Amino acid sequence: MTEAETTRPLLWWSRLAGVISGVAGLAIANLVAWVVSPAGSPVSAVGEAIIGLLPAGMVNWGKETLGTADKPVLLAIVTVFVLLISALAGQLELRRRPFGALVFGLLALFGIAGVISRSNSTFLSPLPVLVGLLLAYMILSTLITRLIRWHPRRRLASDEPDATSRERRSFLGMMIFVGAASAVAAVGARALAGAANAVAAARSALALPSPATKAVPVPAGADLKIAGLAPYVTPNADFYRIDTALQVPVINPDKWSLKIIGMVENEIELSFADLLAKPLTEHMTTLTCVSNEVGGDLVGNASWLGYPIRELLAQARPRPGADMVLSRSEDGFTAGTPLDALTDPKRQALLAVGMNGEPLPVEHGFPVRMVVPGLYGYVSATKWVTELKVTTFAEDYGYWTPLGWSARGPIKLASRIDTPRARTVDAGTVAVAGVAWAQHTGISKVEVKIDNADWQQAALAPTTGPDTWRQWHLAWQATPGDHTLTVRATDANQQLQTDQTAAPAPDGASGWHSIDVRVR
Ligand SMILES: Nc1nc2c(c(=O)[nH]1)N[C@H]1C(S)=C(S)[C@@H](COP(=O)(O)O)O[C@H]1N2
Numbered sequence: 001m002t003e004a005e006t007t008r009p010l011l012w013w014s015r016l017a018g019v020i021s022g023v024a025g026l027a028i029a030n031l032v033a034w035v036v037s038p039a040g041s042p043v044s045a046v047g048e049a050i051i052g053l054l055p056a057g058m059v060n061w062g063k064e065t066l067g068t069a070d071k072p073v074l075l076a077i078v079t080v081f082v083l084l085i086s087a088l089a090g091q092l093e094l095r096r097r098p099f100g101a102l103v104f105g106l107l108a109l110f111g112i113a114g115v116i117s118r119s120n121s122t123f124l125s126p127l128p129v130l131v132g133l134l135l136a137y138m139i140l141s142t143l144i145t146r147l148i149r150w151h152p153r154r155r156l157a158s159d160e161p162d163a164t165s166r167e168r169r170s171f172l173g174m175m176i177f178v179g180a181a182s183a184v185a186a187v188g189a190r191a192l193a194g195a196a197n198a199v200a201a202a203r204s205a206l207a208l209p210s211p212a213t214k215a216v217p218v219p220a221g222a223d224l225k226i227a228g229l230a231p232y233v234t235p236n237a238d239f240y241r242i243d244t245a246l247q248v249p250v251i252n253p254d255k256w257s258l259k260i261i262g263m264v265e266n267e268i269e270l271s272f273a274d275l276l277a278k279p280l281t282e283h284m285t286t287l288t289c290v291s292n293e294v295g296g297d298l299v300g301n302a303s304w305l306g307y308p309i310r311e312l313l314a315q316a317r318p319r320p321g322a323d324m325v326l327s328r329s330e331d332g333f334t335a336g337t338p339l340d341a342l343t344d345p346k347r348q349a350l351l352a353v354g355m356n357g358e359p360l361p362v363e364h365g366f367p368v369r370m371v372v373p374g375l376y377g378y379v380s381a382t383k384w385v386t387e388l389k390v391t392t393f394a395e396d397y398g399y400w401t402p403l404g405w406s407a408r409g410p411i412k413l414a415s416r417i418d419t420p421r422a423r424t425v426d427a428g429t430v431a432v433a434g435v436a437w438a439q440h441t442g443i444s445k446v447e448v449k450i451d452n453a454d455w456q457q458a459a460l461a462p463t464t465g466p467d468t469w470r471q472w473h474l475a476w477q478a479t480p481g482d483h484t485l486t487v488r489a490t491d492a493n494q495q496l497q498t499d500q501t502a503a504p505a506p507d508g509a510s511g512w513h514s515i516d517v518r519v520r
Pocket residue numbers: 239240241242243244245287288289290329330331333363364365376377378381382383384
Protein backbone atom coordinates (compact mmCIF):
# COMPACT_ATOMS: atom_id res chain seq x y z
CA MET A 1 0.00 0.00 0.00
CA THR A 2 1.23 3.48 -0.82
CA GLU A 3 1.28 6.31 1.67
CA ALA A 4 -1.75 7.95 0.02
CA GLU A 5 -3.78 4.74 0.11
CA THR A 6 -3.22 4.24 3.84
CA THR A 7 -3.88 7.90 4.71
CA ARG A 8 -7.05 8.48 2.73
CA PRO A 9 -9.38 6.25 4.79
CA LEU A 10 -7.71 7.60 7.91
CA LEU A 11 -8.53 11.12 6.80
CA TRP A 12 -12.20 10.23 6.41
CA TRP A 13 -12.27 8.52 9.77
CA SER A 14 -10.74 11.63 11.37
CA ARG A 15 -13.39 13.83 9.77
CA LEU A 16 -16.12 11.50 10.97
CA ALA A 17 -14.58 11.58 14.46
CA GLY A 18 -14.72 15.38 14.23
CA VAL A 19 -18.40 15.32 13.22
CA ILE A 20 -19.29 12.89 16.02
CA SER A 21 -17.47 15.09 18.56
CA GLY A 22 -19.26 18.15 17.19
CA VAL A 23 -22.65 16.45 17.46
CA ALA A 24 -21.85 15.45 21.04
CA GLY A 25 -20.79 19.03 21.83
CA LEU A 26 -24.02 20.46 20.38
CA ALA A 27 -26.15 17.97 22.30
CA ILE A 28 -24.38 18.76 25.57
CA ALA A 29 -24.56 22.51 24.92
CA ASN A 30 -28.30 22.29 24.35
CA LEU A 31 -28.87 20.34 27.53
CA VAL A 32 -26.75 22.77 29.57
CA ALA A 33 -28.61 25.68 27.92
CA TRP A 34 -31.93 24.11 28.91
CA VAL A 35 -30.82 24.07 32.54
CA VAL A 36 -28.86 27.29 33.05
CA SER A 37 -29.77 29.79 30.42
CA PRO A 38 -32.37 29.66 27.68
CA ALA A 39 -30.44 32.51 26.02
CA GLY A 40 -27.46 30.18 25.77
CA SER A 41 -28.80 27.68 23.23
CA PRO A 42 -25.84 28.11 20.91
CA VAL A 43 -27.22 27.15 17.52
CA SER A 44 -30.24 29.41 17.73
CA ALA A 45 -28.14 32.21 19.24
CA VAL A 46 -25.63 32.02 16.38
CA GLY A 47 -28.54 31.85 13.94
CA GLU A 48 -30.03 35.00 15.43
CA ALA A 49 -26.65 36.73 15.37
CA ILE A 50 -26.33 35.85 11.68
CA ILE A 51 -29.78 37.33 10.99
CA GLY A 52 -28.62 40.43 12.86
CA LEU A 53 -25.57 40.76 10.63
CA LEU A 54 -27.35 40.16 7.33
CA PRO A 55 -28.59 43.14 5.34
CA ALA A 56 -32.33 43.71 5.83
CA GLY A 57 -33.03 43.01 2.15
CA MET A 58 -31.57 39.55 2.42
CA VAL A 59 -33.50 38.80 5.62
CA ASN A 60 -36.73 39.85 3.92
CA TRP A 61 -35.85 37.79 0.87
CA GLY A 62 -35.38 34.81 3.19
CA LYS A 63 -38.76 35.42 4.83
CA GLU A 64 -40.54 35.75 1.50
CA THR A 65 -38.96 32.78 -0.27
CA LEU A 66 -38.88 30.43 2.69
CA GLY A 67 -41.94 31.69 4.55
CA THR A 68 -42.19 30.42 8.12
CA ALA A 69 -39.56 27.82 7.21
CA ASP A 70 -36.84 30.51 7.38
CA LYS A 71 -35.96 29.75 11.01
CA PRO A 72 -35.58 25.96 10.72
CA VAL A 73 -33.62 26.46 7.48
CA LEU A 74 -31.25 28.91 9.15
CA LEU A 75 -30.81 26.59 12.13
CA ALA A 76 -30.07 23.70 9.76
CA ILE A 77 -27.48 25.83 7.94
CA VAL A 78 -25.79 26.78 11.22
CA THR A 79 -25.80 23.13 12.32
CA VAL A 80 -24.29 21.93 9.05
CA PHE A 81 -21.69 24.71 9.27
CA VAL A 82 -20.76 23.66 12.81
CA LEU A 83 -20.47 20.01 11.70
CA LEU A 84 -18.28 20.92 8.69
CA ILE A 85 -15.99 22.91 10.98
CA SER A 86 -15.95 19.94 13.36
CA ALA A 87 -14.91 17.66 10.48
CA LEU A 88 -12.10 20.08 9.76
CA ALA A 89 -11.13 20.01 13.45
CA GLY A 90 -10.93 16.20 13.26
CA GLN A 91 -8.76 16.29 10.16
CA LEU A 92 -6.39 18.90 11.60
CA GLU A 93 -6.19 17.11 14.93
CA LEU A 94 -5.02 14.01 13.08
CA ARG A 95 -2.45 15.95 11.09
CA ARG A 96 -1.07 17.90 13.98
CA ARG A 97 -2.18 18.12 17.57
CA PRO A 98 -3.70 20.22 19.00
CA PHE A 99 -4.84 21.99 15.84
CA GLY A 100 -8.33 20.56 16.39
CA ALA A 101 -8.46 22.43 19.70
CA LEU A 102 -7.65 25.67 17.87
CA VAL A 103 -10.52 25.12 15.46
CA PHE A 104 -12.93 24.35 18.29
CA GLY A 105 -11.60 27.42 20.13
CA LEU A 106 -12.47 29.64 17.16
CA LEU A 107 -15.89 28.02 16.99
CA ALA A 108 -16.34 28.76 20.72
CA LEU A 109 -15.55 32.46 20.15
CA PHE A 110 -18.13 32.53 17.37
CA GLY A 111 -20.75 30.83 19.53
CA ILE A 112 -20.08 33.06 22.54
CA ALA A 113 -20.34 36.17 20.37
CA GLY A 114 -23.71 34.91 19.13
CA VAL A 115 -24.95 34.10 22.62
CA ILE A 116 -23.95 37.37 24.29
CA SER A 117 -25.37 39.43 21.46
CA ARG A 118 -28.81 38.25 22.55
CA SER A 119 -30.83 40.76 24.51
CA ASN A 120 -31.73 38.30 27.26
CA SER A 121 -28.21 37.00 27.81
CA THR A 122 -26.73 36.76 31.30
CA PHE A 123 -23.23 35.98 32.57
CA LEU A 124 -24.24 32.29 32.47
CA SER A 125 -25.16 32.38 28.79
CA PRO A 126 -21.69 31.47 27.40
CA LEU A 127 -21.56 28.39 29.67
CA PRO A 128 -23.35 25.98 27.30
CA VAL A 129 -20.98 26.81 24.42
CA LEU A 130 -17.92 26.46 26.64
CA VAL A 131 -19.00 23.16 28.20
CA GLY A 132 -20.12 21.79 24.82
CA LEU A 133 -16.91 22.61 22.97
CA LEU A 134 -14.65 21.54 25.83
CA LEU A 135 -16.37 18.17 25.87
CA ALA A 136 -16.30 17.99 22.09
CA TYR A 137 -12.56 18.49 22.12
CA MET A 138 -11.97 15.94 24.88
CA ILE A 139 -13.95 13.39 22.86
CA LEU A 140 -12.15 14.28 19.63
CA SER A 141 -8.73 14.04 21.23
CA THR A 142 -9.51 10.57 22.65
CA LEU A 143 -10.93 9.40 19.32
CA ILE A 144 -7.89 10.61 17.37
CA THR A 145 -5.54 8.87 19.82
CA ARG A 146 -7.40 5.61 19.18
CA LEU A 147 -7.47 6.23 15.45
CA ILE A 148 -3.70 6.73 15.33
CA ARG A 149 -3.16 3.50 17.27
CA TRP A 150 -5.36 1.64 14.83
CA HIS A 151 -3.47 3.08 11.83
CA PRO A 152 -1.52 0.17 10.25
CA ARG A 153 1.60 2.31 9.66
CA ARG A 154 1.98 2.67 13.41
CA ARG A 155 1.95 -1.06 13.97
CA LEU A 156 5.19 -2.54 15.15
CA ALA A 157 6.42 -5.95 14.13
CA SER A 158 6.38 -6.97 17.78
CA ASP A 159 2.63 -6.31 18.09
CA GLU A 160 0.37 -9.26 18.45
CA PRO A 161 -1.35 -10.11 15.17
CA ASP A 162 -4.82 -9.11 16.41
CA ALA A 163 -3.68 -5.71 17.77
CA THR A 164 -5.11 -3.90 14.77
CA SER A 165 -8.56 -5.31 15.16
CA ARG A 166 -8.50 -4.55 18.88
CA GLU A 167 -7.57 -0.90 18.26
CA ARG A 168 -10.16 -0.72 15.53
CA ARG A 169 -12.81 -2.07 17.87
CA SER A 170 -11.77 0.47 20.50
CA PHE A 171 -12.07 3.38 18.02
CA LEU A 172 -15.31 2.23 16.41
CA GLY A 173 -16.80 1.30 19.78
CA MET A 174 -16.20 4.79 21.11
CA MET A 175 -17.56 6.39 17.94
CA ILE A 176 -20.76 4.38 18.24
CA PHE A 177 -21.09 5.06 21.95
CA VAL A 178 -20.59 8.83 21.62
CA GLY A 179 -22.89 8.98 18.61
CA ALA A 180 -25.66 7.08 20.39
CA ALA A 181 -25.29 9.08 23.61
CA SER A 182 -25.51 12.38 21.72
CA ALA A 183 -28.54 11.16 19.80
CA VAL A 184 -30.25 10.39 23.13
CA ALA A 185 -29.22 13.78 24.55
CA ALA A 186 -30.41 15.59 21.42
CA VAL A 187 -33.77 13.81 21.43
CA GLY A 188 -34.10 14.56 25.17
CA ALA A 189 -33.34 18.26 24.67
CA ARG A 190 -35.83 18.45 21.80
CA ALA A 191 -38.55 16.75 23.81
CA LEU A 192 -38.03 19.21 26.68
CA ALA A 193 -38.13 22.18 24.33
CA GLY A 194 -41.16 20.73 22.54
CA ALA A 195 -43.09 20.29 25.80
CA ALA A 196 -42.24 23.88 26.81
CA ASN A 197 -43.44 25.21 23.45
CA ALA A 198 -46.67 23.22 23.64
CA VAL A 199 -47.42 24.61 27.11
CA ALA A 200 -46.52 28.16 26.03
CA ALA A 201 -48.95 27.76 23.11
CA ALA A 202 -51.70 26.38 25.40
CA ARG A 203 -51.14 29.35 27.69
CA SER A 204 -51.46 31.96 24.96
CA ALA A 205 -54.55 30.24 23.55
CA LEU A 206 -56.22 30.32 26.97
CA ALA A 207 -59.08 32.80 27.42
CA LEU A 208 -59.66 33.38 31.14
CA PRO A 209 -63.27 33.72 32.27
CA SER A 210 -64.23 37.10 33.65
CA PRO A 211 -64.48 37.23 37.43
CA ALA A 212 -67.82 36.67 39.13
CA THR A 213 -66.46 38.84 41.96
CA LYS A 214 -64.52 41.77 40.54
CA ALA A 215 -61.50 43.31 42.20
CA VAL A 216 -61.86 46.61 44.03
CA PRO A 217 -60.96 49.14 41.32
CA VAL A 218 -57.56 50.76 41.77
CA PRO A 219 -58.36 54.22 43.19
CA ALA A 220 -57.11 57.26 41.32
CA GLY A 221 -53.85 58.33 42.89
CA ALA A 222 -52.86 54.87 44.17
CA ASP A 223 -49.91 55.24 41.83
CA LEU A 224 -48.09 58.49 42.55
CA LYS A 225 -46.08 58.03 39.34
CA ILE A 226 -42.92 59.47 40.85
CA ALA A 227 -39.72 58.64 38.94
CA GLY A 228 -37.84 55.83 40.67
CA LEU A 229 -40.85 54.76 42.77
CA ALA A 230 -42.04 51.16 42.25
CA PRO A 231 -45.36 51.24 40.34
CA TYR A 232 -48.45 50.36 42.41
CA VAL A 233 -49.12 47.32 40.21
CA THR A 234 -45.98 45.38 39.33
CA PRO A 235 -45.91 44.33 35.66
CA ASN A 236 -45.66 40.53 35.31
CA ALA A 237 -42.33 40.79 33.50
CA ASP A 238 -40.80 42.73 36.43
CA PHE A 239 -42.29 40.60 39.20
CA TYR A 240 -39.63 39.01 41.42
CA ARG A 241 -39.22 35.25 41.18
CA ILE A 242 -38.23 32.62 43.71
CA ASP A 243 -37.95 29.00 42.55
CA THR A 244 -36.21 26.07 44.14
CA ALA A 245 -36.44 24.18 40.83
CA LEU A 246 -33.58 24.69 38.37
CA GLN A 247 -35.93 24.56 35.43
CA VAL A 248 -39.43 25.94 35.59
CA PRO A 249 -42.00 23.10 35.57
CA VAL A 250 -44.02 22.98 32.35
CA ILE A 251 -47.52 21.69 32.96
CA ASN A 252 -50.08 21.14 30.26
CA PRO A 253 -53.34 22.57 31.69
CA ASP A 254 -55.27 19.64 30.17
CA LYS A 255 -53.21 17.25 32.27
CA TRP A 256 -53.30 19.36 35.45
CA SER A 257 -55.38 18.33 38.41
CA LEU A 258 -55.55 19.27 42.07
CA LYS A 259 -56.18 16.70 44.78
CA ILE A 260 -57.42 17.65 48.22
CA ILE A 261 -56.49 14.84 50.58
CA GLY A 262 -55.53 14.11 54.18
CA MET A 263 -57.72 14.96 57.17
CA VAL A 264 -60.90 15.55 55.18
CA GLU A 265 -64.32 13.91 55.12
CA ASN A 266 -64.50 14.19 51.36
CA GLU A 267 -61.44 13.92 49.12
CA ILE A 268 -61.67 16.08 46.02
CA GLU A 269 -60.01 16.00 42.63
CA LEU A 270 -60.38 19.01 40.38
CA SER A 271 -59.41 19.49 36.73
CA PHE A 272 -58.39 22.80 35.14
CA ALA A 273 -61.73 22.90 33.27
CA ASP A 274 -63.56 22.30 36.60
CA LEU A 275 -61.65 25.19 38.13
CA LEU A 276 -62.35 27.61 35.27
CA ALA A 277 -66.07 26.71 35.40
CA LYS A 278 -66.33 27.97 38.99
CA PRO A 279 -67.24 31.56 39.86
CA LEU A 280 -63.84 33.22 40.11
CA THR A 281 -62.77 36.09 42.32
CA GLU A 282 -60.31 38.82 41.40
CA HIS A 283 -58.28 40.33 44.22
CA MET A 284 -55.17 42.47 44.52
CA THR A 285 -52.52 41.13 46.87
CA THR A 286 -48.91 42.12 47.47
CA LEU A 287 -46.63 39.08 47.60
CA THR A 288 -43.45 39.23 49.69
CA CYS A 289 -40.53 36.85 50.12
CA VAL A 290 -39.25 36.03 53.59
CA SER A 291 -35.72 36.43 52.18
CA ASN A 292 -36.34 40.10 51.41
CA GLU A 293 -33.73 42.26 53.18
CA VAL A 294 -34.68 45.60 54.68
CA GLY A 295 -35.01 47.86 51.62
CA GLY A 296 -35.01 44.85 49.26
CA ASP A 297 -37.08 44.23 46.16
CA LEU A 298 -38.43 40.69 46.69
CA VAL A 299 -41.94 42.12 46.86
CA GLY A 300 -44.50 42.82 44.16
CA ASN A 301 -48.17 43.68 43.80
CA ALA A 302 -50.55 42.06 41.34
CA SER A 303 -54.20 41.46 40.67
CA TRP A 304 -54.91 37.73 41.00
CA LEU A 305 -57.82 35.86 39.47
CA GLY A 306 -58.77 32.60 41.12
CA TYR A 307 -61.15 30.50 43.15
CA PRO A 308 -61.28 30.98 46.93
CA ILE A 309 -59.53 28.06 48.60
CA ARG A 310 -62.04 28.23 51.48
CA GLU A 311 -64.81 27.12 49.07
CA LEU A 312 -62.87 24.01 48.09
CA LEU A 313 -62.01 23.27 51.72
CA ALA A 314 -65.68 23.69 52.68
CA GLN A 315 -66.48 21.01 50.12
CA ALA A 316 -63.69 18.74 51.38
CA ARG A 317 -64.71 19.29 55.03
CA PRO A 318 -61.53 19.23 57.16
CA ARG A 319 -61.69 16.95 60.20
CA PRO A 320 -61.40 18.35 63.73
CA GLY A 321 -57.79 18.68 64.88
CA ALA A 322 -56.41 19.72 61.50
CA ASP A 323 -54.55 23.05 61.62
CA MET A 324 -52.42 23.13 58.47
CA VAL A 325 -52.66 22.66 54.71
CA LEU A 326 -49.52 21.29 53.10
CA SER A 327 -49.62 22.39 49.47
CA ARG A 328 -47.41 20.52 47.04
CA SER A 329 -46.05 21.64 43.71
CA GLU A 330 -45.41 19.57 40.60
CA ASP A 331 -41.66 20.15 41.27
CA GLY A 332 -41.83 18.77 44.84
CA PHE A 333 -41.82 22.16 46.61
CA THR A 334 -44.17 22.25 49.62
CA ALA A 335 -45.59 24.99 51.84
CA GLY A 336 -47.39 24.64 55.18
CA THR A 337 -50.19 27.18 55.55
CA PRO A 338 -52.33 27.64 58.68
CA LEU A 339 -55.74 26.14 57.93
CA ASP A 340 -57.54 29.11 59.49
CA ALA A 341 -55.89 31.53 57.03
CA LEU A 342 -57.36 29.47 54.19
CA THR A 343 -60.86 29.02 55.64
CA ASP A 344 -61.22 32.63 56.88
CA PRO A 345 -64.21 34.12 55.02
CA LYS A 346 -62.56 37.57 55.25
CA ARG A 347 -59.26 36.59 53.64
CA GLN A 348 -59.01 36.15 49.87
CA ALA A 349 -56.78 33.06 49.77
CA LEU A 350 -56.97 32.11 46.11
CA LEU A 351 -56.20 29.18 43.89
CA ALA A 352 -55.07 31.59 41.19
CA VAL A 353 -55.09 31.13 37.42
CA GLY A 354 -54.62 34.76 36.36
CA MET A 355 -52.10 37.51 37.13
CA ASN A 356 -52.74 41.10 36.08
CA GLY A 357 -55.33 40.06 33.50
CA GLU A 358 -53.27 37.30 31.86
CA PRO A 359 -53.03 33.58 32.47
CA LEU A 360 -50.27 33.03 35.06
CA PRO A 361 -46.88 33.34 33.41
CA VAL A 362 -45.14 29.94 33.33
CA GLU A 363 -42.49 31.28 35.77
CA HIS A 364 -45.20 32.39 38.18
CA GLY A 365 -46.93 29.02 38.44
CA PHE A 366 -48.92 28.29 35.26
CA PRO A 367 -51.50 26.87 35.24
CA VAL A 368 -52.42 27.23 38.95
CA ARG A 369 -50.80 28.66 42.09
CA MET A 370 -51.81 29.77 45.55
CA VAL A 371 -51.86 33.36 46.81
CA VAL A 372 -52.66 34.10 50.46
CA PRO A 373 -52.74 37.72 51.70
CA GLY A 374 -50.54 38.34 54.74
CA LEU A 375 -48.23 35.32 54.62
CA TYR A 376 -44.73 35.12 53.15
CA GLY A 377 -44.54 33.19 49.88
CA TYR A 378 -42.59 30.23 51.31
CA VAL A 379 -45.54 29.25 53.55
CA SER A 380 -48.40 30.06 51.21
CA ALA A 381 -47.76 30.92 47.56
CA THR A 382 -47.12 27.46 46.06
CA LYS A 383 -46.72 27.71 42.29
CA TRP A 384 -47.63 24.83 39.94
CA VAL A 385 -49.71 23.50 42.83
CA THR A 386 -51.11 19.98 42.40
CA GLU A 387 -52.06 18.80 45.89
CA LEU A 388 -53.49 20.19 49.12
CA LYS A 389 -53.09 17.89 52.10
CA VAL A 390 -55.08 18.84 55.17
CA THR A 391 -52.87 17.96 58.14
CA THR A 392 -51.26 19.40 61.31
CA PHE A 393 -48.15 21.45 62.09
CA ALA A 394 -47.22 18.69 64.55
CA GLU A 395 -47.26 16.10 61.77
CA ASP A 396 -46.01 17.89 58.65
CA TYR A 397 -43.73 20.71 57.50
CA GLY A 398 -43.01 22.62 54.29
CA TYR A 399 -39.89 22.66 52.12
CA TRP A 400 -38.05 25.48 53.93
CA THR A 401 -38.76 24.49 57.55
CA PRO A 402 -36.00 21.87 57.97
CA LEU A 403 -33.62 24.35 56.28
CA GLY A 404 -33.86 26.78 59.18
CA TRP A 405 -36.98 28.82 58.42
CA SER A 406 -39.93 29.22 60.73
CA ALA A 407 -42.94 26.92 60.21
CA ARG A 408 -45.23 29.94 60.29
CA GLY A 409 -44.52 33.05 58.28
CA PRO A 410 -46.81 36.05 58.76
CA ILE A 411 -45.43 39.03 56.80
CA LYS A 412 -43.74 41.66 58.99
CA LEU A 413 -44.66 45.33 58.80
CA ALA A 414 -42.12 47.02 56.50
CA SER A 415 -41.37 50.24 54.64
CA ARG A 416 -38.90 51.10 51.91
CA ILE A 417 -37.43 54.24 50.36
CA ASP A 418 -37.39 53.92 46.55
CA THR A 419 -36.29 57.40 45.54
CA PRO A 420 -34.03 59.40 45.45
CA ARG A 421 -32.06 56.60 43.80
CA ALA A 422 -29.04 58.69 42.87
CA ARG A 423 -26.42 59.15 45.57
CA THR A 424 -26.15 62.83 44.65
CA VAL A 425 -29.07 65.23 44.15
CA ASP A 426 -29.39 68.98 43.65
CA ALA A 427 -30.41 71.19 46.55
CA GLY A 428 -34.03 72.31 46.59
CA THR A 429 -37.25 70.29 46.65
CA VAL A 430 -36.53 66.57 46.30
CA ALA A 431 -39.29 63.94 46.07
CA VAL A 432 -38.68 61.24 48.67
CA ALA A 433 -40.99 58.30 48.02
CA GLY A 434 -41.40 54.59 48.59
CA VAL A 435 -43.76 51.82 49.59
CA ALA A 436 -44.91 50.34 52.90
CA TRP A 437 -46.72 47.07 53.52
CA ALA A 438 -48.46 45.14 56.28
CA GLN A 439 -50.57 42.76 54.24
CA HIS A 440 -54.02 41.98 55.58
CA THR A 441 -53.66 44.63 58.31
CA GLY A 442 -52.94 47.74 56.26
CA ILE A 443 -50.74 50.81 56.68
CA SER A 444 -52.00 53.86 58.57
CA LYS A 445 -48.91 56.08 58.73
CA VAL A 446 -45.44 56.49 57.21
CA GLU A 447 -42.84 58.82 58.69
CA VAL A 448 -39.48 59.98 57.39
CA LYS A 449 -36.55 61.26 59.39
CA ILE A 450 -33.79 63.41 57.86
CA ASP A 451 -30.58 62.92 59.84
CA ASN A 452 -31.57 63.31 63.49
CA ALA A 453 -34.42 65.77 63.00
CA ASP A 454 -37.97 65.02 64.12
CA TRP A 455 -40.02 62.42 62.24
CA GLN A 456 -42.09 64.02 59.47
CA GLN A 457 -45.32 62.46 58.32
CA ALA A 458 -45.33 61.41 54.66
CA ALA A 459 -48.40 61.66 52.43
CA LEU A 460 -50.03 58.26 51.82
CA ALA A 461 -51.53 57.19 48.51
CA PRO A 462 -54.86 55.30 48.58
CA THR A 463 -54.95 51.52 47.96
CA THR A 464 -57.47 48.85 47.02
CA GLY A 465 -57.34 47.62 50.62
CA PRO A 466 -55.12 46.28 53.40
CA ASP A 467 -53.76 43.38 51.30
CA THR A 468 -51.52 45.57 49.13
CA TRP A 469 -48.61 47.84 49.71
CA ARG A 470 -49.14 51.57 49.87
CA GLN A 471 -47.08 54.27 48.21
CA TRP A 472 -45.97 57.29 50.24
CA HIS A 473 -44.10 60.50 49.47
CA LEU A 474 -42.57 63.52 51.10
CA ALA A 475 -41.33 66.76 49.52
CA TRP A 476 -37.95 67.30 51.11
CA GLN A 477 -36.28 70.71 51.17
CA ALA A 478 -32.79 69.40 50.62
CA THR A 479 -29.86 71.52 51.82
CA PRO A 480 -26.27 70.97 50.63
CA GLY A 481 -24.29 68.34 52.52
CA ASP A 482 -24.48 64.63 53.35
CA HIS A 483 -27.77 63.38 54.73
CA THR A 484 -29.27 60.13 55.99
CA LEU A 485 -32.94 59.43 55.29
CA THR A 486 -34.83 56.86 57.37
CA VAL A 487 -38.39 55.57 57.01
CA ARG A 488 -40.74 53.80 59.40
CA ALA A 489 -44.39 52.79 59.11
CA THR A 490 -47.31 52.23 61.45
CA ASP A 491 -49.93 49.61 60.65
CA ALA A 492 -53.70 49.94 60.85
CA ASN A 493 -53.62 48.46 64.38
CA GLN A 494 -51.38 51.40 65.41
CA GLN A 495 -48.40 49.07 65.72
CA LEU A 496 -45.14 50.96 65.00
CA GLN A 497 -42.58 49.19 62.78
CA THR A 498 -39.76 47.89 64.98
CA ASP A 499 -36.26 49.38 64.75
CA GLN A 500 -34.85 46.06 65.98
CA THR A 501 -32.82 44.71 63.08
CA ALA A 502 -33.21 41.04 62.21
CA ALA A 503 -31.77 39.01 59.34
CA PRO A 504 -34.25 37.31 56.96
CA ALA A 505 -33.81 33.88 58.59
CA PRO A 506 -35.78 32.42 60.27
CA ASP A 507 -38.97 34.48 59.89
CA GLY A 508 -38.27 37.69 57.94
CA ALA A 509 -36.01 40.75 58.17
CA SER A 510 -36.88 43.75 60.34
CA GLY A 511 -35.48 47.21 61.05
CA TRP A 512 -35.83 50.65 59.49
CA HIS A 513 -34.64 51.33 55.94
CA SER A 514 -32.08 54.16 55.59
CA ILE A 515 -30.31 55.69 52.62
CA ASP A 516 -27.43 58.16 52.35
CA VAL A 517 -27.80 61.10 50.00
CA ARG A 518 -25.32 63.84 49.07
CA VAL A 519 -26.90 67.19 48.21
CA ARG A 520 -25.01 69.65 46.00
N1 LIG B 1 -43.30 25.45 43.42
C1 LIG B 1 -42.78 26.50 44.06
N2 LIG B 1 -43.59 27.45 44.56
C2 LIG B 1 -43.07 28.50 45.21
C3 LIG B 1 -41.69 28.63 45.40
C4 LIG B 1 -40.85 27.63 44.86
O1 LIG B 1 -39.61 27.68 44.97
N3 LIG B 1 -41.42 26.58 44.18
N4 LIG B 1 -41.18 29.72 46.07
C5 LIG B 1 -42.07 30.36 47.03
C6 LIG B 1 -41.54 31.59 47.51
S1 LIG B 1 -40.25 31.49 48.63
C7 LIG B 1 -42.05 32.80 47.16
S2 LIG B 1 -41.54 34.22 47.91
C8 LIG B 1 -43.08 32.92 46.12
C9 LIG B 1 -42.61 33.79 44.99
O2 LIG B 1 -43.52 33.79 43.95
P1 LIG B 1 -43.10 34.42 42.56
O3 LIG B 1 -41.88 33.67 42.10
O4 LIG B 1 -44.26 34.29 41.65
O5 LIG B 1 -42.77 35.87 42.86
O6 LIG B 1 -43.42 31.66 45.56
C10 LIG B 1 -43.46 30.58 46.45
N5 LIG B 1 -43.91 29.43 45.72
